Every structure is written in structure tokens, then in C-alpha cells.
Amino acid sequence: xxxxxxxxxxxxxxxxxxxxxxxxxxxxxxxxxxxxxxxxxxxxxxxxxxxxxxxxxxxxxxxxxxxxxxxxxxxxxxxxxxxxxxxxxxxxxxxxxxxxxxxxxxxxxxxxxxxxxxxxxxxxxxxxxxxxxxxxxxxxxxxxxxxxxxxxxxxxxxxxxxxxxxxxxxxxxxxxxxxxxxxxxxxxxxxxxxxxxxxxxxxxxxxxxxxxxxxxxxxxxxxxxxxxxxxxxxxxxxxxxxxxxxxxxxxxxxxxxxxxxxxxxx
Amino acid sequence: xxxxxxxxxxxxxxxxxxxxxxxxxxxxxxxxxxxxxxxxxxxxxxxxxxxxxxxxxxxxxxxxxxxxxxxxxxxxxxxxxxxxxxxxxxxxxxxxxxxxxxxxxxxxxxxxxxxxxxxxxxxxxxxxxxxxxxxxxxxxxxxxxxxxxxxxxxxxxxxxxxxxxxxxxxxxxxxxxxxxxxxxxxxxxxxxxxxxxxxxxxxxxxxxxxxxxxxxxxxxxxxxxxxxxxxxxxxxxxxxxxxxxxxxxxxxxxxxxxxxxxxxxxxxxxxxxxxxxxxxxxxxxxxxxxxxxxxxxxxxxxxxxxxxxxxxxxxxxxxxxxxxxxx
Numbered sequence: 234x235x236x237x238x239x240x241x242x243x244x245x246x247x248x249x250x251x252x253x254x255x256x257x258x259x260x261x262x263x264x265x266x267x268x269x270x271x272x273x274x275x276x277x278x279x280x281x282x283x284x285x286x287x288x289x290x291x292x293x294x295x296x297x298x299x300x301x302x303x304x305x306x307x308x309x310x311x312x313x314x315x316x317x318x319x320x321x322x323x324x325x326x327x328x329x330x331x332x333x334x335x336x337x338x339x340x341x342x343x344x345x346x347x348x349x350x351x352x353x354x355x356x357x358x359x360x361x362x363x364x365x366x367x368x369x370x371x372x373x374x375x376x377x378x379x380x381x382x383x384x385x386x387x388x389x390x391x392x393x394x395x396x397x398x399x400x401x402x403x404x405x406x407x408x409x410x411x412x413x414x415x416x417x418x419x420x421x422x423x424x425x426x427x428x429x430x431x432x433x434x435x436x437x438x439x440x441x442x443x444x445x446x447x448x449x450x451x452x453x454x455x456x457x458x459x460x461x462x463x464x465x466x467x468x469x470x471x472x473x474x475x476x477x478x479x480x481x482x483x484x485x486x487x488x489x490x491x492x493x494x495x496x497x498x499x
Numbered sequence: 500x501x502x503x504x505x506x507x508x509x510x511x512x513x514x515x516x517x518x519x520x521x522x523x524x525x526x527x528x529x530x531x532x533x534x535x536x537x538x539x540x541x542x543x544x545x546x547x548x549x550x551x552x553x554x555x556x557x558x559x560x561x562x563x564x565x566x567x568x569x570x571x572x573x574x575x576x577x578x579x580x581x582x583x584x585x586x587x588x589x590x591x592x593x594x595x596x597x598x599x600x601x602x603x604x605x606x607x608x609x610x611x612x613x614x615x616x617x618x619x620x621x622x623x624x625x626x627x628x629x630x631x632x633x634x635x636x637x638x639x640x641x642x643x644x645x646x647x648x649x650x651x652x653x654x655x656x657x658x659x660x661x662x663x664x665x666x667x668x669x670x671x672x673x674x675x676x677x678x679x680x681x682x683x684x685x686x687x688x689x690x691x692x693x694x695x696x697x698x699x700x701x702x703x704x705x706x707x708x709x710x711x712x713x714x715x716x717x718x719x720x721x722x723x724x725x726x727x728x729x730x731x732x733x734x735x736x737x738x739x740x741x742x743x744x745x746x747x748x749x750x751x752x753x754x755x756x757x758x759x760x761x762x763x764x765x766x767x768x769x770x771x772x773x774x775x776x777x778x779x780x781x782x783x784x785x786x787x788x789x790x791x792x793x794x795x796x797x798x799x800x801x802x803x804x805x806x807x808x809x810x811x812x813x814x815x816x817x818x819x820x821x822x823x824x825x826x
Contacts, residue, residue, distance in 0.1 A: 239622060243619050243620050243622070246616065246619055247605070247616045247619070247620075250608060250612055250615075250616055251605065251607060251608060254607060254608055254609075254612070255607060333603060333604075333605070333606060334599070334601055334602075334603035335603050335604075335605055337569075337599060337603050338599070338603040338604070338617070338664075339620060340569050341567055341569060341592060341597040341599065342592055342593070342617070342620035342621055342668075343589045343590075343592050343593040343620065343621060343622070344620050345588070345589065497569070498569050498570065498571075499530075499570055499571070
């Protein structure tokens with residue numbers, strides 16, 4: 234177990250080294266983009282939404298009594314964590330497996346496929362924590378973070394990133410080219426991004442569709458994050474949403490270790 | 500001349516006092532319905548350069564991957580550094596150096612960072628890594644490119660960096676899969692020089708190649724693989740002595756018709772021990788060159804050129820497998 238942990242850490246070190254040498258691109262994507270969303274939707278669109286409902290009308294009660302900026306901030310936080318995680322788990326996996334074969338270099342050393350996979354997942358979590366912390370700070374300055382519990386939202390963000398990463402990387406490592414990656418982003422990640430209680434409550438979805446939110450890791454993470462940034466969440470909800478995220482991760486880990494081992498060590 | 504049963508490496512030379520670094524018997528690798536390695540036996544001793552020679556798809560890389568503990572054997576026995584890769588893969592991988600067929604460097608990182616990161620995979624302390632990386636950059640003649648990104652480096656430089664990287668953990672055994680494939684002649688010679696130096700310093704090298712000159716230059720002992728099996732084993736000299744004639748007369752003809760006629764005539768005349776018609780030339784294997792040259796002079800259509808040379812491993816390969824390596 235110690236060997237596994239240090240092996241995962243070695244892979245994370247490598248990812249960090251690569252990030253250090255080309256951080257500008259990723260930072261712009263993972264931080265500036267959600268901040269722009271926050272400014273556009275939270276402040277711009279939110280101002281309209283809040284005005285239209287008169288602050289205490291039907292709209293505000295749909296948002297659980299929150300102004301729109303406070304509602305959308307945790308949603309954007311976890312949604313960007315998901316996107317960072319998906320990005321880190323698609324093309325870099327194909328590069329490691331096929332384009333640059335760097336994963337094959339790793340498994341020729343004491344590391345094995347589980348370390349490669351685990352390191353990748355942890356790194357997705359680290360990336361989510363880094364961009365999420367910066368994002369939360371900006372959101373707090375703009376007034377979108379009413380509760381002092383808000384830093385705990387980063388945990389939801391990291392959990393979301395790791396669950397998504399374990400599933401997406403498992404998918405990616407089984408592919409022979411990146412052809413399907415753009416498709417996964419369009420029909421998988423973007424719908425989750427839009428319909429997981431990030432920009433509006435899932436109660437707004439058609440009744441037939443609403444239960445499907447439960448299979449979105451992003452919805453569970455959004456609920457947790459919103460609980461933290463607003464300070465309003467039941468203990469049972471925390472438990473159930475956390476368990477759901479852990480469940481996604483366990484499925485991804487179980488399936489992914491097999492696929493990574495098959496691809497890299499046969 | 501074509502042997503009916505394959506020779507076996509372990510039967511070749513006397514038993515060494517020290518246990519071998521690699522011991523394989525009936526080693527087999529199957530993928531679903533395809534057999535990549537079909538029950539091979541060999542031993543590699545400390546300090547020797549051991550080669551697997553064969554065409555693409557002969558089973559060399561699959562064998563290397565089993566030795567390198569990234570691919571589990573299907574059947575047979577394998578011991579590397581006295582340990583079974585089943586259950587000791589991590590330990591073994593920590594003590595060997597692997598140079599893969601295709602460079603798998605982190606191309607967006609610098610030369611230096613590549614060494615640093617790789618050293619960390621072995622859990623080495625950073626100061627040890629830095630000291631070794633400096634030495635290895637000297638060895639690989641890359642000190643001046645230390646802070647350059649890998650991407651724009653030449654193929655030869657990338658290969659040398661890959662070798663330097665494989666030495667970070669001071670390996671007891673170095674595996675090189677097709678080390679010079681795809682390099683220009685100058686880069687190949689520079690790389691060979693580096694490998695000679697490792698050999699002089701006592702390293703144990705195991706390499707695969709489909710270049711006969713490489714096998715002849717670098718290997719103390721080698722096995723020839725063909726269609727997943729070992730078909731011959733021994734030192735380059737012993738293989739040539741055992742499987743080829745003393746000399747070869749190479750003939751080239753202006754037309755393919757003339758070549759075919761000549762091959763037939765020389766065969767009927769018993770001009771040599773064996774006559775082989777290839778795409779562009781006719782080879783006559785002979786222990787009596789004067790006799791052969793007499794037959795050649797008697798040909799109706801004389802050859803465009805005649806070359807008499809000593810037999811090489813290439814001839815051994817052709818004799819045993821009936822094919823040239825680049826076919």
C-alpha cells in the first residue's frame with residue numbers, strides 16, 4: 234500500500250512538472266473561462282433574473298431564496314472542475330498510451346498501470362483544487378459566496394474531478410484514436426454541464442427527466458458545493474451526495490485499473 | 500544445410516559458475532489465437548551482450564516485454580535476476596534499464612527534466628538523481644542541450660537521451676529493443692560507441708535487432724528468431740562457421756532472365772554448396788572459391804559484376820530461414 238501511494242505520487246510529480254512548463258494555456262482555460270461565465274451569467278444574467286422576480290417572487294423561491302449569483306457560483310465551480318478533469322483524462326491519456334507512449338515508459342519502471350491511472354486521477358483533483366480556489370476567491374469578491382463554509386466546496390469540486398476523471402480516463406484508454414473524444418465532450422460533458430443543477434435547479438427540468446440528475450456526478454457535486462457556499466444543507470444530503478460521488482469513483486477505479494493494465498501491461 | 504530441428508541456446512556452451520541473469524525455458528506468449536513466442540529456451544550471463552536477431556514479427560519484442568516484466572508469460576519458465584517476474588515485477592523493473600523500440604520521452608519537457616522525472620519513478624532521492632543526471636548527460640553527449648526541450652532534438656539525440664534515462668537506476672541489466680532502428684548511419688555509429696562503452700564497463704546488454712551488422716558488432720552471443728521460435732544460437736563467429744560456407748560469391752546480372760538462367764546453370768553445375776537467387780543478385784555459397792569462379796566463367800551470359808566475400812550473419816540467416824531479413 235505504501236508502494237502504491239508513493240507510486241501515485243511519482244506520477245503526480247510528473248504531471249506537475251509538465252504543468253509547470255506549460256501552465257499558461259491550462260490556466261487560461263480552467264480559470265479565466267469560468268470567471269467569464271461568472272461575470273456574464275452570475276452578474277449580467279443574474280441581475281436580470283433577480284430584477285424580474287422582484288427579489289422575493291416565484292423565481293427567487295425556485296432558487297431556494299438565493300440571488301442568482303450565489304446560486305450559479307457553486308454550479309460553475311464544480312462544472313469547471315468537471316471540464317478540467319475531462320480534459321485531463323482524454324487527450325493526455327491518448328498521448329500517454331499512443332502518441333508519445335509516455336505511459337509505457339512509466340510501466341517499464343517500478344511503477345505499474347494502477348499508479349499511472351491513480352496519478353492521473355489525483356492530478357485531476359489537484360487541478361480542480363487549484364483553479365477552484367482562485368475561482369472561489371473571485372466569486373467571493375463579486376459577492377457570490379455568502380457562507381464562511383465556502384472553502385469546503387473545494388472538496389466537492391475535487392471529488393467531482395476525481396470521479397469524472399476515473400470514468401473518462403477509463404473510456405479514453407480503451408480507444409485507439411481521439412476521434413470519439415470530441416463526441417464525448419459534446420454529448421456527454423456539455424449536457425451534464427448544462428443540466429446538472431449548475432445554471433438552474435433540476436426541479437426546472439421536465440418531470441420525466443429530473444430523476445436522471447442522480448446519475449450525473451456533477452449534480453451531486455453541485456448540491457454539495459452549493460451547501461457549502463450558502464451554508465444551507467442537511468447532514469443526510471451531505472452523506473448521500475458524498476456517497477454517490479464515491480460510488481462513481483469506485484466504479485471508475487474498478488473498471489479503469491483493469492483497462493489500464495490490459496492496455497499497458499500485456 | 501537447412502537444419503530440421505532448431506538448435507537450443509542453453510545447449511550451446513559450458514555451464515557458468517555464476518547463475519545466469521536471465522533464464523528462460525519453454526517460454527511462451529500467446530495472444531488469443533496468435534502465438535508470439537513459442538517455447539523458447541535461452542540464458543543470459545552477467546557481463547555479456549546478448550542479441551535476439553530476427554525479422555519484424557519474429558517474437559523479439561514480445562520476448563523483451565516478458566523479460567522487462569510488462570507482459571506476463573503464458574507458459575514456461577522465466578527468471579530475471581534470479582526472480583520470477585510473476586510476483587516480483589516491481590523489484591525486477593527497479594533493477595533493470597529499458598530502452599524501448601519507440602522513444603517515449605516527455606517531448607514537451609527539457610532534457611534535464613526528463614532525467615529528473617524518470618529518476619523519481621525509481622524513488623531515488625533528488626540529490627542522487629541530479630548527480631547521476633549530470634554524469635549521464637556527459638555520457639550521452641547531451642550536456643549542451645540540457646535545458647532544451649526534447650521535441651526539436653534529432654533522432655540520434657533522443658535515442659541517446661532514452662538510453663541515458665534507462666541508466667538512471669544503475670541497472671544490472673539493460674534491455675534495448677531495436678536500439679538503432681530509424682537512425683542515420685552516423686547516429687548509429689555514435690550510439691554503438693556508447694553501447695561499447697557500457698559493455699567495457701561491465702554492463703549486461705540484451706538487445707533485439709533486425710540489422711545483421713549490429714548483431715555482429717555488438718553481440719557476444721545471439722539467437723536467431725524466426726516465426727516465434729529460436730532457430731539458431733551461438734556467437735556470431737560460431738554461427739557463421741556452423742551454418743555458412745567460408746566464402747560467398749555474389750553475382751549481379753543485367754536482366755532478371757540472365758539472373759534466372761545463371762542461377763539454374765550454377766545449381767546444375769554444382770558451382771558451390773548452395774545457390775541462392777535473390778531479387779537483385781545470385782549468391783553462391785562455397786568452400787572452394789576457385790572451383791566456383793571456374794563455373795562462373797563458363798556461364799553463357801556473364802554477370803555484370805562479381806564480388807567474392809567472407810560469409811556474414813546475413814548468410815547464416817538466409818541459410819536457416821530461407822529469407823533475407825528485409826523481406
